Amino acid sequence: MTIVDELKKCPYCAESIKREAVVCRFCRINLKTGVSIAKPEKSEPIKAKSGVMDGVRIGFGIFIVLPILLIIVVMVVFASPPSIGKSASEVSPPMTTQAMNQ
Ligand SMILES: [Zn+2]
Numbered sequence: 001m002t003i004v005d006e007l008k009k010c011p012y013c014a015e016s017i018k019r020e021a022v023v024c025r026f027c028r029i030n031l032k033t034g035v036s037i038a039k040p041e042k043s044e045p046i047k048a049k050s051g052v053m054d055g056v057r058i059g060f061g062i063f064i065v066l067p068i069l070l071i072i073v074v075m076v077v078f079a080s081p082p083s084i085g086k087s088a089s090e091v092s093p094p095m096t097t098q099a100m101n102q
Helices: 002-006 043-079 093-101
Strands: 007-009 016-018
Antiparallel strands (some): 007 016
């Protein structure tokens, strides 16, 4: 009863809306002015922009991560096998490789 009293029909979309409602929540038309409220949903361009930004970020990350990985791999490859014969007389071969890289 009270619920029915509090509701009224939207003259534009015939949905039950609250009597005090100024804007219909279904069709988003201002019941006083009859003007439809523009939807503030411009998510598509923002999504596209963010997607592009993500792509740029991923590409940038790859360009940063790949060389670092390469350097790490090269350092591991050069450091793990003790260079036989070449630096046998030296005390610490890893130190020399680091010094050479720097
Ligand atoms: Zn409506």
